Ligand code: HEM
């Protein structure tokens with residue numbers, strides 16, 4: 001294929017970019033879009049010419065399926081059933097260690113794919129093949145894993161010892177339901193069941209997402225519930241979007257814009273309630289296509305830049321280089337902002353024993369992500385952390401700083417608890433391991449039950465055991481984050497965002513309130529005064545209530561979402577709809593079917609064919625928007641459902657979220673409850689971790705003096721605010737090498753009383 005110079009520059013950039021990102025891979029991770037499309041077209045044509053009857057491996061699939069026994073462990077990643085779930089037709093299930101692998105089929109993959117590629121039923125077939133191929137054929141021979149490494153790798157590789165690249169940063173996102181692109185493989189989903197164009201996202205947003213009156217607040221959830229959702233989800237998903245020449249941002253609404261194959265901008269309808277009539281276009285750039293999947297080369301996939309495991313990558317980064325860059329380099333600490341001695345925060349402001357911190361805020365990062373940098377203002381700077389989105393809003397900045405400081409305090413206390421002097425790296429790694437365990441514990445036991453409710457927590461086996469170990473690891477489960485989860489279901493949290501970012505002083509007086517649109521990409525509100533604002537932000541987060549997670553989105557994000565072009569603000573929930581189409585997410589009903597929930601066939605009032613989880617008034621609105629229930633975008637259908645009595649989402653999002661968090665837990669060899677000798681904690685240690693609550697992390701990692709026990713729920717008589725001194729701190733003596741006693745083994749090494757390694 002001939003390319004013009006701009007296209008060459010583009011693909012050079014992508015190739016150069018990819019080299020740093022996928023060291024074990026000699027193929028570029030990111031492909032030039034034009035090249036990709038041309039390849040895909042060729043493939044489709046070939047496949048259409050060569051279409052033949054289904055291949056004979058189907059009989060194997062059927063046989064394997066018949067072998068499946070619900071009560072045993074014969075399961076494969078995505079096809080893993082949960083009680084009550086239907087099996088999607090076409091999934092391959094097989095016994096682990098089955099030897100029925102035909103290497104001949106493995107070597108013959110590309111022609112095979114060509115044959116299976118095409119119409120919908122054949123895509124389904126490819127899905128079966130994809131599972132089969134991944135389990136039987138992929139060798140991943142180049143990857144050498146040390147199963148005795150106590151610590152997880154930075155990029156997630158070798159978590160799964162049989163398939164070392166599962167869940168790794170910069171690999172493709174997975175899917176629960178096969179993609180539905182316009183042309184079957186690349187163009188965004190744009191047409192409905194009757195062949196008419198799907199409605200414009202901004203039109204849908206105006207009809208369904210625009211609040212009628214003032215913000216409806218949650219009954220009992222604090223803004224911290226929203227903020228935790230955002231912070232935690234940045235640990236598991238980040239989707240890169242396509243870039244222009246030399247990595248520049250593509251502007252699809254500019255005069256000459258829109259020609260790029262990566263543009264998929266949104267139209268603004270006439271007489272829009274917010275955007276003036278001279279604006280007709282909202283910028284939208286398509287997500288970067290992933291390396292064509294070896295398993296399924298015909299179909300456009302998206303990338304996840306971060307590790308799919310809930311492994312602290314939001315704090316520590318998703319590659320070795322990034323993690324190295326975030327280390328202070330001594331005493332196991334994370335880097336903080338350098339500052340001259342005179343500007344250091346005086347010691348009385350901090351609780352002992354932090355002696356080694358420089359300033360109390362995160363280290364300085366590159367200037368580029370931040371919008372306004374008042375040059376020369378010492379307190380206004382762009383931070384760096386494990387996740388590049390740290391500067392997006394102050395509520396996020398507060399949690400990033402909290403966890404950096406929590407890590408540093410713990411590293412110091414861990415050093416003090418031990419008479420064996422650990423190296424800085426060992427201290428860093430063990431602290432990272434404990435902090436990650438706490439991140440998992442808080443998310444699964446405090447945060448998630450409030451999202452999907454108790455019944456779903458039990459159904460998907462998400463609660464931790466109350467005490468002790470619970471070895472849930474299953475190497476057949478693939479933790480990889482799925483497209484429907486990242487591009488739709490978990491974006492429910494955008495509805496919890498309020499219009500203001502605030503601060504409260506130690507008397508819980510709200511002394512500052514800033515419209516959220518003035519805080520986007522402006523870290524100053526958080527970084528000012530060497531981070532003295534951070535406890536004030538935290539107090540606001542665990543005191544004020546979040547917005548209700550309903551179908552309404554505040555103007556701060558629905559009309560005024562940041563944009564690098566000043567004044568050209570965006571609509572976040574409308575972007576969510578467009579992102580789903582960009583990623584080829586099938587419609588709402590396809591996911592209802594997959595979740596074994598009733599499928600809606602009409603927009604009628606309550607009857608067996610109507611939308612069974614929508615109020616009639618929401619159904620009527622959907623009827624005005626869509627021609628058929630099959631056309632409903634997943635984000636729209638999910639966010640407008642009646643929510644569960646003890647959760648903040650409806651049944652469809654609860655199903656996708658429950659299933660995804662199950663994959664993340666069961667598919668993680670380093671899950672904190674696993675009883676594994678070298679990679680796991682001791683019984684005493686696990687029990688210590690299980691005592692930790694988010695409120696305690698806040699007490700330990702900031703200058704806040706009192707907080708209610710459940711910080712995600714507003715203070716009340718059942719959840720009263722208590723002094724931090726009342727909260728037990730994690731007892732790091734459980735990490736102490738005993739001072740007297742015989743030899744003992746810890747972290748896979750045997751020690752003796754005098755501290756030497758035997
Ligand atoms: C002030 C708070 C927040 C802001 C300003 C914000 C903004 C954004 C933006 C601009 C995107 C990219 C949209 C796109 O181009 O597709 C995004 C993605 C996303 N957001 Fe938020 N968000 C916030 C809070 C939350 C919360 C509370 C949650 C969940 C509880 C959440 C979940 C997600 C998810 C899952 C994605 C997709 C990430 C990816 O694939 O890269 N966000 N958000």
Ligand SMILES: [Ca+2]
Pocket residue numbers: 235236306307308309310311312313314
């Ligand atoms: Ca991660």
